[in-house]
C-alpha cells in the first residue's frame with residue numbers, strides 16, 4: 001500500500017499539507033465520536049493508518065500514556081513523529097501495516113482506531129479482524145470511513161460533480177472501496193465484535209480555505225486517473241482551476257464525504 005501505483009491518493013511528504021487540512025476538517029466529528037464512545041482517557045490508544053498522526057496526538061493530550069500511530073509509509077511516519085515532537089506530544093509512531101497488529105508491542109490496546117484507511121483497501125474484513133487482535137479483551141475498536149459519492153454542494157458545481165465521479169472511478173479501478181462506510185458495521189460484527197454501534201456524520205465546508213480541499217484532492221488523484229484513462233491532463237488541470245475558483249465564490253456551501261462511524265468491542 002505504500003506504493004502510489006496502488007493507492008488512489010498521492011502519499012508521502014508532498015501530501016502532508018493536504019492531510020493537515022483533512023485532519024482539521026475531520027477533528028470535530030472525530031472528537032465527538034471518541035468522546036461518545038468513551039475512547040479518550042484510556043491508557044493505551046492505537047491509530048492505524050495514522051497519516052500525520054493527529055488523532056494519536058489528541059489521544060495523548062486527553063490522557064493516553066501510550067498513544068501510538070502506525071502507518072505503512074515510513075516517510076509519513078517520520079513526518080508524524082516530527083509533528084508530534086514540535087507539538088510537545090508524547091505520541092509515538094511506528095512503520096507497519098494491519099498484518100503487524102496483534103504482535104510485538106502492537107497488542108493489548110484499550111482502543112484501536114482507524115480513519116479513512118479501510119476505504120483504501122480491497123475489503124474491510126481482514127483489517128477489522130486485525131484491529132480486534134490488537135485490542136485487549138473488552139477493549140474498543142473504532143472505525144470511521146467514507147461514502148465519497150455522497151459529497152454535495154449548493155449550488156451544484158459541475159466541476160465538483162466530475163471530481164467526485166473521477167475519485168470514485170479511480171478508487172474502484174485500483175481495487176479500493178470509496179463506498180466502504182455502510183459496510184463497516186457488518187465487517188466488525190463478522191470479525192466477532194460485540195455491542196456494535198453506528199453513526200453518520202457529514203462535515204460542511206463554507207470557508208474558501210476549507211472548500212479548496214476538493215481542488216487539492218483532485219490534484220492528488222491525478223496519477224491513477226491518468227493511469228486508468230479516466231481523464232486527460234488537460235481536463236484534470238481545468239478541473240483543479242475551476243475547483244479553486246469555485247472555492248472563492250461567495251456563498252458556496254459543500255461537504256466532505258459522508259462518514260460512517262462504527263464502534264464495537266472485543267468480547268471480554
Ligand SMILES: C[S@@+](CC[C@H](N)C(=O)[O-])C[C@H]1O[C@@H](n2cnc3c(N)ncnc32)[C@H](O)[C@@H]1O
Nearest residue numbers: 001049050051071072073096097098115116117
Ligand atoms: C487517507 S490517509 C488517512 C490518514 C489518517 N488516518 C487521517 O484520517 O487523517 C490513509 C493513510 O493510511 C495509510 N495506509 C494505507 N494502507 C495502509 C495499511 N495497509 N496499513 C497501514 N497504513 C496504511 C497511508 O499511508 C495513509 O497515511
